[in-house]
Amino acid sequence: MRSIEDIAARLAQALPPQVAPLRDELHANFRTILQGQLARLDLVPREEFEAAREMLAHTRRKLDALEAQVAALEAERDSGG
Incomplete structure (x- = not known):
């Protein structure tokens, strides 16, 4: 299973080149959102x-x-x- 960090990085890399300056910030946001959603799954x-x-x-x-x-x-x- 991929880690949250790997998934967030893949999402950030999949962004179009126009948003490259925001990539690090978006990567952090993706990671936070993924962690929050997984926590809600009651695993x-x-x-x-x-x-x-x-x-x-x-x-x-x-x-x-x-x-x-x-x-x-x-x-x-x-x-x-």
């Missing part, structure tokens, strides 16, 4: 996402095991065992 750090994903996978494995156990107990009950 989580990758580490936090990975931890939540692993916890969910663990919970899914436990649920699958419990469902199999319940199915086995119901089958035993239904067979008169």
